[in-house]
Amino acid sequence: MPGNSFGQFFRITTWGESHGPALGVVIDGCPPLLNLDESTIQKKLDKRRPGKGGAVETPRKEPDRVEILSGVFEGKTTGTPISLLIRNKDAKSSSYDRLREVFRPGHGDYTYWKKYGVRDHRGGGRSSGRETAARVAAAAVAQVLLRSAGIDVRAYTVALGGVAAVRRDLEEVEKNTFFCPDAEAVESMEKRISEVRAAGDSVGGIVEVVAAGVPAGLGEPVFDKLDAEIAGALMSIGAVKGVEIGAGFQAAVMLGSENNDPIGPEGCFYSNNSGGILAGISNGNDIVARAAVKPIPSISREQDTIDMSGKPVKLRVGGRHDASAIPRIVPVCEAMVQLVLADHLLRNRSIQTLVGQAREN
Amino acid sequence: MPGNSFGQFFRITTWGESHGPALGVVIDGCPPLLNLDESTIQKKLDKRRPGKGGAVETPRKEPDRVEILSGVFEGKTTGTPISLLIRNKDAKSSSYDRLREVFRPGHGDYTYWKKYGVRDHRGGGRSSGRETAARVAAAAVAQVLLRSAGIDVRAYTVALGGVAAVRRDLEEVEKNTFFCPDAEAVESMEKRISEVRAAGDSVGGIVEVVAAGVPAGLGEPVFDKLDAEIAGALMSIGAVKGVEIGAGFQAAVMLGSENNDPIGPEGCFYSNNSGGILAGISNGNDIVARAAVKPIPSISREQDTIDMSGKPVKLRVGGRHDASAIPRIVPVCEAMVQLVLADHLLRNRSIQTLVGQAREN
């Protein structure tokens, strides 16, 4: 089975290249009777749009106007596939012409060519970060479903270029271009980004995602554990190189007596080292995941690489590129966790009906 | 779709509870004409068997004798499903009787009950680590396939209870009970384990998996990226709380110019921060992944929890339990990466035929 679909029950299929005529997504399995219009999707999509004028970002302006082509009738979902279309408008492929024969380090140019025998040199083609616009659009629909079930997912930046956020003040997140919940850290991040950009270099960071209001019982045992699916979902974002749940890598140095979350009355847990997931199934606590984001590979410093004939080449990737993927990747991390939760919410529902009936009897 | 299957083309379905009559796995999609017999599977299975007498392990002795029930004829696979059966022999459920009404912290007891409305108190039921025996048995078959394609996967311990392995001497791995590639670290690990065990506590660690000989081109774009699948696969092991590929979380603090792997002639990469995967597709380098393993939750120190009526209970989990999951989890991590690679090897094959033909023309 090819790799452009995600989810079992709330299932999305994305398509489109960075510099083709359009990109989009088909959502199959969205329940009927949810309120949905284009503005709801557009609002979420705007969060990942570059060109909002922050210190980190490239000036490429993409309007990213979403169009609903199916699955919605008189303002409500119908249960049939929802097709979303985003036309590519500001795609100057010509600026990539000199890359036609050269593989950019850190990008998928070389591996795509080895796999498919095709060199689509225009901005990374399908491996471009631009593909994630379709994921975010789909997640806007997932968000409508999740909110109807009382689930709220938030992502934010907890580290950038070595600068860590100490506080988790969610009120701050939308106030700065880094989506950072710590106002003090924002200043240091800005300074760090400026230095790095001036040096023609780039930096990565860490994004945290928290899902509140998730009922106990979501997730499947063994292979489709909720944490396994979240890990796969976050790692499917091009720039992510590490994922952790709850205490994560820190758990590797803790004692069992420290790491175990004691259980209190009503199934409340006194700590959350598990990140809200035990044996792959949600326990009712906040779900907490973190993703390590690598620095953007397009830098203006000179790098060693080869061309399609195998000859060594010195390459500087010109143009004005982002100095960090962080601001744009935050909504994508949020989107991926929403897509996982929407899927598992539906997967879990039929079992819960039965279990509920049995408990009543 | 329920969660007990893994893989698309080389697809396994595991079944069985810790204290039921048996456990096993069905492998669907294994190609025909591979040499296979029970001793090949048994050998791999023995690596994860407890009771080998190391300092870390529980004395429970499970023979874990595997039986091939189908899919093999005259010493070769036939292309039909391979069914493997392991009878449970040393399963004293009675020792779990006093847990019938109590949820153990850090285990899946509570979440399984919330999801399924069933309390199978006997050793964790399906959420037991014992389920991984089926994965390892299946991976023995995957290993035969991978080796026929020149791919070799090795897992080993790089940290335990805060003690890190500095060296990567793969010759050492089989010589100690920790599967540790650093002889010097082994001594400190043994000391650490003894202390922890004496305190009735437990520790975690970090496992590294390296796959050598993987050709460029494995992995699917976007959602089924090779790293996404490896991350999901490792995180589907109960005790794993974090996963990283290549530089992993370290990439979040590197500069782009440091993190990018320069490309040399013949597609050789001068470094391997990418962990052998670019844009989700293997680049021909070693694939490198690490999994953070939490401390075993069964400890003899007193913990707060509740029973099925919601009443607070003080619990000491008696019996002799492992002080760390590490030695037993190393073969499981190796198994999961093998299962991912076997699947992607087959998924990639049809495309490669076409690409090869086109390149020749």
Added chain:
Amino acid sequence: MPGNSFGQFFRITTWGESHGPALGVVIDGCPPLLNLDESTIQKKLDKRRPGKGGAVETPRKEPDRVEILSGVFEGKTTGTPISLLIRNKDAKSSSYDRLREVFRPGHGDYTYWKKYGVRDHRGGGRSSGRETAARVAAAAVAQVLLRSAGIDVRAYTVALGGVAAVRRDLEEVEKNTFFCPDAEAVESMEKRISEVRAAGDSVGGIVEVVAAGVPAGLGEPVFDKLDAEIAGALMSIGAVKGVEIGAGFQAAVMLGSENNDPIGPEGCFYSNNSGGILAGISNGNDIVARAAVKPIPSISREQDTIDMSGKPVKLRVGGRHDASAIPRIVPVCEAMVQLVLADHLLRNRSIQTLVGQAREN
């Protein structure tokens, strides 16, 4: 994805060869808290057992004793995979030795060899009708689920060797070895079978399956239509060469005004040419499907074929074989429809919760 699994939500995977050590099935996705024990499965399995002494059947006696290996605890399903095992006992492979090099006409010998490069000559290997025992065992579990929802599925023979059943008296079905609902037709069928058997030949027939109590709303639109899934399910039985729903092929010669089922108050339909399915979704009527079964290919009359070197061979398939697949295939047709309905019952459930809520508001 390999082809030994069936269903999305109530998902079974069968394994085992006709003359291997055992065969079985893993059921993944069965809801928890259903009553289940081995006798329930055994009873259904016994219906397809050969050697019940009828006029049509082979004397091979298979006890087909089923063993539940997982997924049931204290008499109830747990929500985890249910593994069922049936040991092969009376498998005399030696009687197939002279077929080692020869392809039997009408069987899968030739095509399996072309596909897999393996010649498992022992009784058809995986393509044997014996594989269907696993399907029937799994369907016994589906039946428990369906009955809990008020759905009852019955299959019976409506034609054999050119003799058609006129009546549909379901009381008669269990009273004769043909599972025929028309006592008068049974006599003619017996006569026909005797003639054919004496001539060393075989005959086919038609099986009808009716599902009563199916609520409106089961089935997915477009590709996974309920009728599409039933057609695929029935055609996946080796001997089936045709499938029809409701009026079936007769609909091709009817007028629209005859074929349309008028709708009456409360959504009752005045006729059932649709076979209970409109646009792929159940309408609340009985679901009616028919399968055309070809004559058994193993006949003692001489046939032209070739051996593995391509040389022409005259072949008489010796041994005592059934003169018709009909009696054994009736429970298999019933089983396949049950498996489809169990799957769609679960697939439909999450949507219905939402739709129900919306209707109440």
Added chain:
Amino acid sequence: MPGNSFGQFFRITTWGESHGPALGVVIDGCPPLLNLDESTIQKKLDKRRPGKGGAVETPRKEPDRVEILSGVFEGKTTGTPISLLIRNKDAKSSSYDRLREVFRPGHGDYTYWKKYGVRDHRGGGRSSGRETAARVAAAAVAQVLLRSAGIDVRAYTVALGGVAAVRRDLEEVEKNTFFCPDAEAVESMEKRISEVRAAGDSVGGIVEVVAAGVPAGLGEPVFDKLDAEIAGALMSIGAVKGVEIGAGFQAAVMLGSENNDPIGPEGCFYSNNSGGILAGISNGNDIVARAAVKPIPSISREQDTIDMSGKPVKLRVGGRHDASAIPRIVPVCEAMVQLVLADHLLRNRSIQTLVGQAREN
């Protein structure tokens, strides 16, 4: 898993309602390096377009202009998803206004409403035959793949309104509006259609599909048999009520000695009652399938039905509707068989590589 996708390896997802802004399809898994442009798809799409002026058809003119939005670069497929878009232009929903509250007999109006709780009264919404335009567009891509492997699929009408085609002269097929291979039958069909249309009624018929050049070995064992998949594929077309392979229902009245196809040298079969498929796997012969098509339910004769409040209503479906689905459904039957074969061609490829290697050794 929702029901709008088809295929495992060559996987399509269709979307769009009859009277929404557009419809389309995403093809995931198409191999790279195939020649593809819009005119190839358009040509196939034009075959199913109504308004070609024949005696049977409705005058609604749909340009059905297809646009390739992704997956093709410089005239070749890239291996990434191919997104095809068709805008709905001539969609007068207002003519359906009086159906807003009424369920049309023979259509999916009632069952969709029962399932989804939504009444999209505009021309059947997603259950409209118009959805099949997306399938045909996708099949045009499958056809390019199949032809590169020497496989040719043709569909044609063998019966309409009780008039049967006797000859199979494929040269005739494109010469008449019925896609009928028998010039003499065409005249009688035209006469029959005129009568029926004058009476405000409609008729069905039978479509035959033949695939030539299919190598032995396609198809998976057990559940995903090639004939099971073809049966499911054809039955997934709204108007199809029966499917048969090779001798089909006729096999139910044949003797084994008549029905078995004798095997000659080089694996040539002396007859083709099997329809080119044995035990679910192609045998190298032509694959032959037939689909029974019901009469179009939209007729101008008065019918009994109910409205959404459950009240009885007398309904005449006005407007000018087709008197038979046959001409439009022929390309759809062809499309579905092409989609199945493209999928199994890719699924089979990886195994064949291995089997070929083993045979050489």
